Amino acid sequence: MNEKNAPAINSVSSRSIVSQSIVSLNVFLLLAGLFLLYGLSLWSVAFLAPSFPYPGRAHADVLTSVYSSTALLAVLFYALPRDWQVPGLRPVFIGLFLLNGFALFVAASISPPVALSLFVMLNSGALVFLVRRIPLRGEARIGSYLYVIVALLASISGGCLSLLVALDLVGDSWWFWRQIADGVQFLGAPVLLLLGLSGQLLNPHSSAEDAKLEKGTPYWLKFLLAISFLLTFFVGAKSFPDVPWYLDTQHLAYVFRALFFAWITVTELEPFAKRRPKWRYAKSINYMLGFIFFGMLLPAIWMQYRIAFEHMVFVGGYVWFVVVLVSEALFGSGAPDSGSLWFERKKQRNWFVTLMFLGLSTRVTSDIWTGSRPFHLAVAGLCVIAALIIWGKRYRNLTKEIVP
Numbered sequence: 001m002n003e004k005n006a007p008a009i010n011s012v013s014s015r016s017i018v019s020q021s022i023v024s025l026n027v028f029l030l031l032a033g034l035f036l037l038y039g040l041s042l043w044s045v046a047f048l049a050p051s052f053p054y055p056g057r058a059h060a061d062v063l064t065s066v067y068s069s070t071a072l073l074a075v076l077f078y079a080l081p082r083d084w085q086v087p088g089l090r091p092v093f094i095g096l097f098l099l100n101g102f103a104l105f106v107a108a109s110i111s112p113p114v115a116l117s118l119f120v121m122l123n124s125g126a127l128v129f130l131v132r133r134i135p136l137r138g139e140a141r142i143g144s145y146l147y148v149i150v151a152l153l154a155s156i157s158g159g160c161l162s163l164l165v166a167l168d169l170v171g172d173s174w175w176f177w178r179q180i181a182d183g184v185q186f187l188g189a190p191v192l193l194l195l196g197l198s199g200q201l202l203n204p205h206s207s208a209e210d211a212k213l214e215k216g217t218p219y220w221l222k223f224l225l226a227i228s229f230l231l232t233f234f235v236g237a238k239s240f241p242d243v244p245w246y247l248d249t250q251h252l253a254y255v256f257r258a259l260f261f262a263w264i265t266v267t268e269l270e271p272f273a274k275r276r277p278k279w280r281y282a283k284s285i286n287y288m289l290g291f292i293f294f295g296m297l298l299p300a301i302w303m304q305y306r307i308a309f310e311h312m313v314f315v316g317g318y319v320w321f322v323v324v325l326v327s328e329a330l331f332g333s334g335a336p337d338s339g340s341l342w343f344e345r346k347k348q349r350n351w352f353v354t355l356m357f358l359g360l361s362t363r364v365t366s367d368i369w370t371g372s373r374p375f376h377l378a379v380a381g382l383c384v385i386a387a388l389i390i391w392g393k394r395y396r397n398l399t400k401e402i403v404p
Contacts, residue, residue, distance in 0.1 A: 021078040021088045022330070022399060028074030029326065031098055033388070035067040035105055036319065040381035047378035061108040064186040065119060068318040069155070070101045072193045073126050075322065076148060079201055079329055080130065084137035089129065097125060116163040119185075123155040144203065144268050146219055147196030150226040151189045158185035176237050183233035187313065191261065191292070192226055194317055194325075199268030201329045202285070217267045225267075229260040251300040258297035265289055284353055285324060291316030291360065308367035315360045319384060323391055331398065341394060352390045359383035 039062045046052050077097075081088035089097070100122045107115035130149060134142070161181040164170050170177045217225075236253025245251050265271065271286055295312030299305070327341045342349035359380045366376035 021081045024089050024094055025074050025078035025326070025330075026399060027094060027098065028070055028077065028101075031101055032067055032070040032074060033392070035062060035070060035101075036388070037385065038105075039063040039067060040385055043374075043377035043381035047374040050374070060186070061112075061115065062105060064190070064314060064318070065115075066101065066105045066108055068190045068314075068322075069104075069119070069122060071318065071322045072190060072197065073097070073122070075197050075201075075325060075329065076126060076193075077129070078326075079197060080133065080145065083143075083200060084133060084140045086133040086136045093125075093129075097122070100125070113163060113166045116159050116166060120156050120159040120163070123152050123159065127152040127156065142219070144196045144199030144222075146222045147192050147199065147226055147264070147268075149196075150223065150230075151192035151196060154184050154189040154192065154230055158182075158189060179237040180233050183236070184230060187310065188230045188233055190318060191313065192229065194321060195261075195264050195268060198285075198321070198325055199264075201325060202269050225260060225264050229257060229264070232257040232260070245300075245303070251303065254296060254300035258293055258300075261296055262293055265293075284356075285321070285328075288316045288321045288324070292321070305368055308364045311363045311367070312360065315356075315363055315380075315384065319388075320356050320360070323388070327391075327395065341398060345394060348390055348394060352387050355383045355387035355390070359387065 039059060042059055077089050080086070100118055104115055104118040104122060107118055127149070130145065130152070158181050161177060162185055165174050165178045165181060168174065232253040235256070236250040239250040240248050269289070271289065291312045295309050295316065298309040298312075302309070331341045359382075362376045362383065363380035366373045366380065369376070
């Protein structure tokens, strides 16, 4: 009798894990959405009220540190328990993570040292969550989660280094160390985290039945690629203007960073493989990977527009890519076409993609045509908000069917 009942017990346990993970995902996405809404709405306020003091660094911290961390960790807390069939976050820890995230959001505009301390705590907690579940994973492979581990370690290291700079404990070379810390904290670690999560969720070899057939990148090479990607921020922290641009270390760092990103993308996501799953409603993933790649590469050619091009990574990656990654995780994975997020909603899908592209492009042009910058920023913010409302309504309706 026990043997007959075992499959049913395992099935119930599996459904329970998935259900709890979706609840956790929805809670964290709601908080991340509020952070994003605040950051995007500031662009409209700055346009409507020119005397409004644009928050500058605090605004960047909210979007690239607070929002991106909360959104990416939301995917991690959903995907890892489902993939490894291990317990997810207990309600008390969900509450602690949410409290940490909200406190980080508030401190970002008030006290940078406190915000950085909370940022380190947030990522340290996520790292503990992941590491404690490694022994419980059974035969499930670590896979692309290795990039997630390196990314969390990089976030903690970058946050600690930023804290030392904020406390003026690095001496006269503070600008050099701040360049490294900002690069690792805002660009290096989130991109690695996004690559690790997307590689795990989108790679056709990530399913349990294909685990024994895996012939992917060995773990030592994954680790080497991740470290090499992060080292480009050390290489590019100091510029040498007296040499040709193609020999300047800052320009070369962007080139190598883009190449390492492309390498990891090709090996982990296999975008050109014949076995690549049909990203039914997320075909724009290929375009977003292109946005991120060129957002890293173009500053090597036009350094004066570095901030503009890096927003191809921020908007195209941390916002657009995260949204479709969540959609793929819940409604893709070999499900029939009727399980697609945009099934019989082609018009809504087209509006979502169009508005996201307009938001991305106008945010980039705001730093190129500076004369109309406030207008471009306002358009970018409103387009992205409108796109996310369209997606959010569809997502909410479908998740109700999964978790009553």
